[in-house]
Amino acid sequence: MGYTITEKILMAHTDRKSISPGDLVDCKVDLCLGNDITAPIAISEFEKAGAGKVFDNKKIALVPDHFSPAKDIKSAEQLKVLREFAKKHSIKYYYEIGCMGIEHALLPEEGLTVPGDLIIGADSHTCTYGAVGAFSTGVGSTDLAAVFIRGRIWFKVPESIKFIYTGKLNKWVGGKDLILYTIGDIGVDGALYKAMEFTGDAIERLPMDDRFAMCNMAIEAGGKNGIIGADDTTLKYVKETTKKSKKKWKIYKSDKDAQYCEVKEYDVSKLEPMVSLPPLPSNAKPVSQVKNVKIDQSVIGSCTNGRISDLRMAAKVLKGKKVHKDVRCIIFPATQAVYLQAMDEGLLEIFVRSGCAVSTPTCGPCLGGHMGILAAGERSIATTNRNFTGRMGHLKSEVYLSNPAVAAASAIKGKIAHPEEVI
């Protein structure tokens, strides 16, 4: 019997010769991650356990991205905890403001997430790195503290669902639309505890940034991990990003006779840009069916859609146009490198001239932290990943999820719109 890519990577990180879904396995960790919200609890647990030193200070990444730059005194204290721990233990991959980016965009860009690695992070969107063909999943702070000490973590080997996407994508349709459509089909617990393996010719043609957006939202279907087997697109990407990190990788592919608990096939050639209505990512509809929904804010960025191709897509729509007078459009390049490139390409100028505000990288508005909180009765379209009740602010505010082109078009129209309506 063959194995899936997820099973192969998990097995390679144990001493076992065979593995089956449902097995509990203790795995070696190649990289673990914490941020300014989750790491303080992990650090406190690490210290309470009386652990003197971390398992490997070159396999820990600490990214102060959530309430950073500090939004108030309490968050400043949490950021300080992270900073001091990083100094004390000489954590190699700690990123201070100025180098810091949104963790799930930053670590791949730094060449720290490579094919075949096993990565955990105390952040639910850690599943993003499946896009490079790694096994990667989110855990809580105490799990992270245990990894700080042991360098290992237990997992239940998940069953895998295979998703096959076929057909050429329409203009303005990308990875974000594929994943919103998928979650709309299977529901927010449709892949609970399971691995989501994305395949098919549409995935083979999909650029890396779109693959990151897809794997990023596996958690929104309850998935343990999202994964795309490494191919030429992946290799080109990791060859470039690992020039600095010097990390080595190993490619795993699912066997032809691998076992899947379910196979889903989607012809995506007629797919429109998708919008997920509040309060769940599974309330996905084609944008043409979302009519007369006025917005107060448009947020373009996040670990889902804050990469350079996302900004290019938004700029293409916004170029030479003005943001609607009743809309605040805030753009968050995900990392400093994305910011610089957007500057070099003239995208930042397009944004500012069209009336958008451009921010330093932060998770701020996505989780209702800071930098774009909604008041009661307000509504935002956002390229983020969650539209739960009150996610971006007041319990009586609303979030609609979309890709960057739809968010940009909506900012211009003042209501949710297809990019073709403004081009």
Next chain:
Amino acid sequence: MILKGKTWKFGNDINTDEIIPAKYLVSVDPKVLGENCMDGITPGFSKKIAFGNIIVGGKNFGCGSSREHAPLAIKGCGISCVIADSFARIFYRNSINIGLPIFECPEAAKSIEEGDEVEVDASTGLIRNLTKNKKYQAKPMPAFMQELIGAGGLMKWVVKKNG
């Protein structure tokens, strides 16, 4: 260990933003988090409940963010355990790791109504609805997870294992 208390019912897909909104994530103190438990869905929840009360959820309880502040808030406000149809996986791990007893039992999640008095035998997973005079059996925890709970949580298990 027997857990006994009045129940509070919630629906499907209760997410961690509802359990503890991000604005409270500037604290890691279970007491502070507990005071704001369920603020994203039932403001004032911590003032309504009594120590030892039980939360009953539907499918996919605890979905969303990995914030461990969610089970910490539930434990911190005095809830003795959570019974649900199913749990989101990070919430499940976090609850075991911090010592919040959770029980997966679709039958109980469906049958129990808000206000019912319920008694749970944490060692066997037997749930008794004292109001309705019914019994439900929760799915047993895998032996390894029972070992974690027996050790007093993940960190105590790690310390023991590392000698």
